[in-house]
Amino acid sequence: MSANLRPATGQPTATYDSAFLKACRREPVPHTPVWFMRQAGRSLPEYHKVREGVPMLESCTRPELVAEITLQPVRRHGVDAAIYFSDIVVPLKAIGIDLDIKPGVGPVIEQPIRSRADLARLRDLTPEDVPFVTEAVGLLTAELGATPLIGFAGAPFTLAAYLIEGGPSRSYEHTKAMMYGDPELWADVLDRLADITAAFLKVQLDAGASAVQLFDSWAGALAPADYRRSVMPASAKVFDAVEEYGVPRIHFGVGTGELLGLMGEAGADVVGVDWRVPLDEAARRVGPGKALQGNLDPAVLFAPREAVEAKTREVLDAAAGLEGHVFNLGHGVMPHTDPDALTRLTEYVHTQTAR
Numbered sequence: 001m002s003a004n005l006r007p008a009t010g011q012p013t014a015t016y017d018s019a020f021l022k023a024c025r026r027e028p029v030p031h032t033p034v035w036f037m038r039q040a041g042r043s044l045p046e047y048h049k050v051r052e053g054v055p056m057l058e059s060c061t062r063p064e065l066v067a068e069i070t071l072q073p074v075r076r077h078g079v080d081a082a083i084y085f086s087d088i089v090v091p092l093k094a095i096g097i098d099l100d101i102k103p104g105v106g107p108v109i110e111q112p113i114r115s116r117a118d119l120a121r122l123r124d125l126t127p128e129d130v131p132f133v134t135e136a137v138g139l140l141t142a143e144l145g146a147t148p149l150i151g152f153a154g155a156p157f158t159l160a161a162y163l164i165e166g167g168p169s170r171s172y173e174h175t176k177a178m179m180y181g182d183p184e185l186w187a188d189v190l191d192r193l194a195d196i197t198a199a200f201l202k203v204q205l206d207a208g209a210s211a212v213q214l215f216d217s218w219a220g221a222l223a224p225a226d227y228r229r230s231v232m233p234a235s236a237k238v239f240d241a242v243e244e245y246g247v248p249r250i251h252f253g254v255g256t257g258e259l260l261g262l263m264g265e266a267g268a269d270v271v272g273v274d275w276r277v278p279l280d281e282a283a284r285r286v287g288p289g290k291a292l293q294g295n296l297d298p299a300v301l302f303a304p305r306e307a308v309e310a311k312t313r314e315v316l317d318a319a320a321g322l323e324g325h326v327f328n329l330g331h332g333v334m335p336h337t338d339p340d341a342l343t344r345l346t347e348y349v350h351t352q353t354a355r
């Protein structure tokens with residue numbers, strides 16, 4: 001047990017004692033807790049209904065809408081945690097970076113960050129920049145009862161990749177050109193982003209979030225030595241900055257099989273694992289003292305029920321010897337996923353692991 005993990009700001013005892021937070025703390029649980037990355041969003045008809053005519057980034061700034069969208073999957077699937085509805089680029093937009101989220105594409109930045117002069121555009125984030133977050137988290141913790149709310153942010157590397165490329169990328173050529181070619185500028189960019197990310201997480205924690213997840217979705221593009229030297233210090237700075245809250249810190253990336261140990265070392269209490277590495281092997285790579293989260297391939301949900309159950313069984317069997325396991329997908333829910341398959345999956349994990 002980690003004695004350092006304690007109740008969050010104003011958190012009810014029932015929330016502190018929830019299966020999700022207990023699993024994160026590696027305490028015994030009544031059942032394996034379940035939540036899904038991207039559980040709020042396009043797989044749900046009720047999401048499409050409330051989002052009609054509202055652009056993605058605008059929807060993130062309306063507290064009532066944020067609260068409603070965050071609650072939808074909790075009501076429908078009976079998952080063990082809510083994740084705050086937002087996007088990793090929201091804090092960047094809030095400090096004045098000219099960006100948009102293009103449907104079917106992702107975040108697009110009008111003027112990419114490429115030079116030392118551009119660094120000045122990454123100014124500090126204050127709570128006044130994101131009043132809607134404080135308000136929405138307040139609405140949510142009032143509604144959620146014992147269900148914990150997970151706050152989140154993009155990790156410095158993944159944010160830098162969007163800012164430097166100007167949008168989604170497969171090769172990260174501009175990003176890596178800066179990382180290898182101008183290590184001082186690179187370190188300064190990541191350090192600025194670490195401060196912004198930490199400030200954004202603190203706003204969510206001060207308002208009552210019970211855990212945080214740092215999404216380093218694209219860190220899998222890096223070799224371990226480069227991750228350790230050029231990326232890990234900035235992510236570690238973020239984790240250090242929120243340590244005082246005593247809540248679980250989750251660290252997730254895609255294709256990060258070779259980085260799992262380092263992602264734990266960066267300061268996470270829980271390491272997220274995609275579907276490429278079985279959880280027992282992931283536990284060996286991460287080492288003792290950390291819980292794991294994952295890791296059903298999200299595409300499995302397009303197969304018949306029997307196949308979903310068989311693949312879920314494999315995940316649970318691989319997790320059987322772990323000290324703490326939070327069930328999740330290996331990446332986000334895909335937009336065309338049948339929501340009923342997610343509800344059935346939640347029930348299946350709960351009944352299979354009832355103790």
Ligand SMILES: Cc1c2[nH]c(c1CCC(=O)O)Cc1[nH]c(c(CCC(=O)O)c1C)Cc1[nH]c(c(CCC(=O)O)c1C)Cc1[nH]c(c(C)c1CCC(=O)O)C2
Pocket residue numbers: 036037038039040041042056083084085086087088089101102103104105106107152215217332
């Ligand atoms: C890389 C990344 C982004 N955003 C995020 C990440 C890290 C997680 C991951 O690896 O998937 C994080 C994110 N984005 C969103 C959430 C919501 C909370 C949740 O339910 O998990 C979370 C946790 C909402 C969203 N963020 C986005 C949507 C879809 C936009 C819409 O509904 O109109 C949602 C629900 C847009 C977005 N924003 C981003 C992408 C790649 C896209 C998809 C573009 C597309 O395919 O249209 C950047």
